[in-house]
Each structure stands twice: as C-alpha cells, then as structure tokens.
Amino acid sequence: MATRTLRGQAAVAGIGETTCYKHGQSPDAEFKLALMAILNAAKDAGIDPKDIDGFASYSNDRNDPSRIAAALGTKELRFSNMQWGGGGGGGAAAVGNAAAAVATGMADCVVVFRSLAQGQFARFGQGPQVPTISGDMAMQAPYGLMSPAQRYAMKCMRFMHDHDVRHDALRAISLASYHHAQSNPRAVMYGRPLDEAAYDASRWIVEPWRLYDCCMENDGAAALIVVPAERAKDMPHKPSYLLGAAAGSDHRCGAPSHNHPNYASANFASVAPNLYRMAGVKPSEVDVLQSYENFTGGVLMSIVEHGFCQPEEANDFLVKDNLLAPGGKLPLNTSGGNLAECYMHGLELQIEAIRQIRGTATSQVKDVDVSMVIAGPMVTPVSNCIFGSEATL
C-alpha cells in the first residue's frame, strides 16, 4: 500500500484579504467581507469564482458555505467542511482539510476562508454575561476565569516556572511582530513601533502577560484557494505546495477543569511530530515561521514543542535579533502577525507563509523553500502545516 500522505498533492494557488479594521469598525457586514476575500483570492489565482467547488473553515465561522455558494453562483458544491473547536487552532487544519479534499478527488478547487466582524457579533476578549452557568465553565467563571487570556495564562506560568524562562523571552516575540509590522503598510500597527521600554511599561492584562503579549481583535476576512498540485503549475503564481498538515492534541488535552496531564504546554506534543513526519522536514530546514500569537506565551511553548530550541535554551534563543527577517536564525511572524498586522484568526499567517514562498513578503526572507505555520497554541485541537516550493518536492 502506498504511503498515506498529503505531501506534494495540493497547493495554494491564490490568496486574498480584505482591509483589516479595528474590531467593530468594519463598514461592511461580516458575510460581505467573506465574499470580498474569496473574490480576491480567486482573482489572485486567476480562476472564475464560480469554479470554486469546496469551502473549508474553522472556529464555527458564521458564513455558511451553502449561502456563499448561492451568493456567488458557483456551479456546484462538493465539499463543505468545518474544523470543530479550537478557535484559531483550526487555521492550519482547514488548509489540511481542503488539501485532503482535492488530493482525494472530493473536490477540485477549495477555498479556505475566515471572516470576522466583531461589531456585528460578540468580542472574543470579554466574559459571558449570563445569570447562570453550568458545565465546565461553572467551575471557572464564578472565580473570574472567563477570557482566553485567563484560560491559558496558567499554562504559561507553569512552563516558565518549570524551565526558568524570563519575561524577556515573551518580550522578544512581541518586539519581532511589531518590528515586522513597520515594513507592512497593511498592518494595523504600521507606523506604531514598539520598543523594550514601552513593552516593559505596558499594563498587565493577566500575569504573566502584559498588553503587548496579547493579540489584537480585528474585523476583516482572508481566503486561500487550494487546488491539486498538477493544476497549480499552470496557474499565474509560483505554487506553494502543502508538504504536511496535522491537527489534534495529545492525551486528554481537553480534560475538564484544566486536568490535561501535559498541562504546561501549547498542546503540540503529538501534533508537531505528526507534521514533521508527513512533511519530511526537520526543524533546522524551516526557513521562516508564522506562529500564531494569541498570547506570546503560546508562541514560546510552540517554538519549544516544534523543536526549534530546548526549553532550557528559550532565554538565549528567544531574543529579538534571532527572530527577525531576513537574517535571523528563525524569522518569526514576518507580516506582524496577530499582534501587529491583523488578527484574522490566524488565516493571515497562512497567507504570509505563501508570500514568503512567492518572494513577495514585506519582510522577505531570502530563498524560502520551507515555510511553516503553527495555528492557535494552547487550545484543542491545535494544528500546523508546512508549505514548500517546487524544489522541496
């Protein structure tokens, strides 16, 4: 039996985004944003949007594929996929699901999309305002544990305690994102640089995280067109082949009341090896990394769990110069990421990974062949993926 793998079977042929707005400030409805991003991605790929026959998203995106297909007048709908749970942790999984569909003949042209207009709907960073609460949240919300930052800070606190990681490591991750955003006119934080002193002076959100350790919340939409690898060769842009994708979490990660056995982690203990195995890639071969910053502590643990450094090396490895394009050891979040470009629930990180392969990033790393994305650390399921240039096939 042939090896079961996605390696080299599908490629991203088109990328599209809308303008990114501060949360609640989009002039357009969330559904319209989704349509605009999809049209932009189709145009980039040089395809007729009516030829899109599949949709993949995550985090319970509210924009139903059947409605989108009807609105766009697509010829037929063959794949309608939602990655369960995990918030931004589903971003790479959605790409993997789309690739699986085109690789197996379930569909020929799948768009991965995510759209958010938080003025129209509730914000992520607020607690639920309900009179009563039950289930696992009944063991948390009455103690003031409600928001994503509050849900994950204790994982990072324990990790930093176990491995003597200093706050400087978190700061370096934040500074790298802000540094790259200064070269990116699309970035919400373009023209708003951040230095050590401003970071250190920023208020605590929840210890161990300050304001600049936490992602923005934005309105906007993003989309990627995934097609079979053979077809991508004849399309306008240099193809970005999917070398591997993985999703999930390790043993009992979702155990209630923070009872995940491997608690002090970003939840990639099993998912990272699965990715590297499929992609046939080693950490040392990754040219550039987009690592989802819900909070910098998630990036810290993601980088360790993906083998870029040992936990005990984190203080030395996570310094700003190591994380900058073009010449750092591990250029990180080269568009500005969730902290400083746009919080499009991490799908903008997938798009940046494609730009790095194409050579069109605003903070371009030289000769990128292997471009990696880590989605939504600390949630479950998490996911990740690796794109490669034709040279990697």
Next chain:
Amino acid sequence: MTRYLPEGLAIPVPESDGLSQPYWDGVAAERLMVQRCQNCQTWVWGPEWICHSCHSFDLAWTEVAPKARIYSWERVWHPVHPALKGHGPYIIVLVELPGADNIRMIGNLLGDPKQDVPIGGSVEAVFEHHKSANPPHTLVQWRLA
C-alpha cells in the same frame, strides 16, 4: 463570610442532566466530593459519565480531603466582565489534590491580591457560601496553609 469577588458574575448551576449535582450539594455542606471509579479506583475530575481509564460507568461520588498544592496561578488585572470593573487585581490558582491522585481544581487564592504566590505551596479549602444568591450556591476558595 465575605466574598472574594464582587457580586454579579455568573452563578454556577448543575447541568440539565444533573451530572455535577452531587458536587454542588457536597460543597454546600462543606464536603469536597469528586468522582472515583469503582472498578479501577481512578479519580475523575471534572464530572464525567465514564472512567477515562477503564470505561466503567460506575463512578461514585467520594469525599476527598480539602487540602491541595498550588500547581499554577495567574493574577488578573484587566476586567472582562462588568461586575469586575474597578475591582482591581485578583488571583486565580490551579491546585492539585494529593488525596485524589493530583486531580486539579480552579479557585481564587484568598488574601492580599498582590501577594507572591508559591507554586508548590500548600493550601486548604475555604467554602464560600452564597446563601442569599438566586439560586444559592457555594464556591471553593483556597488559602495558604
């Protein structure tokens, strides 16, 4: 007793299927009740219908000593609920219970909200009753022992 956090946060109630009802009944009587598998003796927390080790459905609510160790913690500064606006920082702890194979529970650490929090430090439960709330309920808080 006084309450650690202001009034107005969501009040915990058992699910419609009643899974956690014995826990809430227990803490109202100042008894910390968790589940234990009657087939393989695995401790189970939070409440669940099945033993994750042997798949027995025979889980018995079992009293455990209200003593724990701090496994991790966080100090919240930014309020994300109207009831917490202007309240100031507060401490959430994740504690592990040595008497029940180190299952973990979430609560607040009583005392100065700006105190140093020792990971590994011993704590004991304090039952925080809200008898006049609707519905009445009891939270389990922790203080350094």
